[in-house]
Amino acid sequence: MALSLSSNVFNLHPCKSYRAPILTTHLNNGTLQVHYLTSPSNPARPFSRKLLKRRPITASIATEDNNQQVQEVSTASFRTKNPREINVLVVGSTGYIGKFVAKELVDRGFNVIAVAREKSGIRGQKSKDQTLEELQGANVCFSSVTELETLEKSLDELGVPIDVVVSCLASRSGGVKDSWRIDYEATKNSLLAGKKKGAKHFVLLSAICVQKPLLEFQRAKLKFEEELMQEAESDDNGGFSYSIVRPTAFFKSLAGQVELVKQGKPYVMFGDGKLCACKPISEQDLASFMADCVLDEDKMNRVLPIGGPGKALTPLEQGEMLHKLVGKEPKFLKVPIGIMDFAISVLDFLVKIFPGMEDAAEFGKIGRYYAAESMLVLDAESGEYSAEKTPSYGKDTLEEFFERVLKEGMAGQELGEQSIF
Numbered sequence: 034m035a036l037s038l039s040s041n042v043f044n045l046h047p048c049k050s051y052r053a054p055i056l057t058t059h060l061n062n063g064t065l066q067v068h069y070l071t072s073p074s075n076p077a078r079p080f081s082r083k084l085l086k087r088r089p090i091t092a093s094i095a096t097e098d099n100n101q102q103v104q105e106v107s108t109a110s111f112r113t114k115n116p117r118e119i120n121v122l123v124v125g126s127t128g129y130i131g132k133f134v135a136k137e138l139v140d141r142g143f144n145v146i147a148v149a150r151e152k153s154g155i156r157g158q159k160s161k162d163q164t165l166e167e168l169q170g171a172n173v174c175f176s177s178v179t180e181l182e183t184l185e186k187s188l189d190e191l192g193v194p195i196d197v198v199v200s201c202l203a204s205r206s207g208g209v210k211d212s213w214r215i216d217y218e219a220t221k222n223s224l225l226a227g228k229k230k231g232a233k234h235f236v237l238l239s240a241i242c243v244q245k246p247l248l249e250f251q252r253a254k255l256k257f258e259e260e261l262m263q264e265a266e267s268d269d270n271g272g273f274s275y276s277i278v279r280p281t282a283f284f285k286s287l288a289g290q291v292e293l294v295k296q297g298k299p300y301v302m303f304g305d306g307k308l309c310a311c312k313p314i315s316e317q318d319l320a321s322f323m324a325d326c327v328l329d330e331d332k333m334n335r336v337l338p339i340g341g342p343g344k345a346l347t348p349l350e351q352g353e354m355l356h357k358l359v360g361k362e363p364k365f366l367k368v369p370i371g372i373m374d375f376a377i378s379v380l381d382f383l384v385k386i387f388p389g390m391e392d393a394a395e396f397g398k399i400g401r402y403y404a405a406e407s408m409l410v411l412d413a414e415s416g417e418y419s420a421e422k423t424p425s426y427g428k429d430t431l432e433e434f435f436e437r438v439l440k441e442g443m444a445g446q447e448l449g450e451q452s453i454f
């Protein structure tokens with residue numbers, strides 16, 4: 034059941050698990066009033082219109098600067114609060130990583146407000162009901178992150194302060210304009226809207242590859258990263274902080290050849306298969322690391338490159354692993370990287386005549402980048418990628434993942450709209 038709050042842009046949905054009371058505060062003639070949106074005496078009780086009539090339960094904080102006080106009372110030192118009293122806004126909650134992040138935060142007891150589109154997922158294939166099912170335990174806010182006013186209005190209608198914003202937004206295509214619209218503008222909208230509701234911390238899912246930005250989505254992400262850091266630096270009270278998470282490769286990006294190898298086809302790789310390496314990380318492990326960033330003070334105001342457990346793996350090693358698991362002799366098709374360079378130069382030439390081919394050229398560059406650049410920390414001193422300097426986190430290994438996909442198939446590991454990442 035969904036309860037609409039005055040417009041159909043924003044809906045609150047009761048969750049089946051334990052729900053902590055959500056508080057809202059506002060000033061009335063210099064007095065701070067606190068209201069429950071959920072019933073404290075019956076936490077599992079769903080939101081209802083009656084409860085939303087807002088019974089004031091506390092009063093009396095005199096103030097000189099009312100606005101400032103509202104912010105301070107609603108959000109100050111959220112890290113000392115019980116997770117049940119911390120409101121976390123998750124944008125990009127319907128993505129490959131975002132849905133695991135939302136679930137992890139719910140499991141850790143936070144009040145999760147998950148922003149979603151009414152048609153979500155790859156090519157908008159998921160209905161509202163499927164989204165609600167997927168984000169069980171969170172309050173789902175159907176809104177638009179690409180329109181600041183709409184997002185702000187949705188959060189206003191919710192009537193609760195926000196403590197932390199977690200962004201897992203990303204362009205689903207990696208196209209030039211869409212990258213700027215989502216990885217920069219929409220992410221910035223979520224920062225502005227969240228801050229307006231009192232957010233004191235922002236956790237950003239970025240990517241390790243922004244260290245060597247050659248692609249538009251990397252430039253868009255970097256620009257937002259820089260502005261986020263400036264926001265924290267220029268915060269006069271020093272109360273606003275960030276955690277920028279830069280993961281290495283996701284499992285889904287390495288699973289594209291599992292089925293082919295199973296069918297006896299060769300594993301395709303560029304050069305000698307050692308041009309690049311990564312420390313793959315699972316959705317669950319990354320979600321857990323992101324959730325740690327909400328409260329861990331040692332992750333505050335830091336850029337955090339992160340990989341999965343074990344050693345770094347080259348495409349050659351991934352191919353060998355896969356062949357071993359299917360019980361076949363390793364068979365490789367080595368493609369010279371120069372072929373990609375040639376294709377990109379042709380596309381770049383065509384873009385000058387047909388600007389509409391801009392995205393096709395960009396996708397070629399994305400493919401080239403992933404074929405040759407490691408998803409590891411780029412050592413500033415040596416200028417080389419360093420597996421040793423890339424921290425490991427979690428327990429899920431690529432080998433276990435390959436085994437699972439060989440048995441159960443690729444469900445949940447689908448690539449984005451252009452099948453690139």
Ligand SMILES: NC(=O)c1ccc[n+]([C@@H]2O[C@H](COP(=O)([O-])OP(=O)(O)OC[C@H]3O[C@@H](n4cnc5c(N)ncnc54)[C@H](OP(=O)(O)O)[C@@H]3O)[C@@H](O)[C@H]2O)c1
Nearest residue numbers: 125126127128129130150153154202203240282283286454
């Ligand atoms: N693939 C890799 O190996 C890898 C490695 C390191 C870092 N990363 C980075 O990790 C991040 C997340 O990746 P992911 O695979 O989880 O992304 P994803 O599955 O493509 O999810 C993207 C999220 O952004 C939302 N979004 C996209 N366009 C939107 C729009 N126009 N309006 C509203 N919401 C929109 C999507 O909502 P809908 O469901 O409504 O579309 C979805 O929730 C990316 O920044 C990526 O660069 C990826």
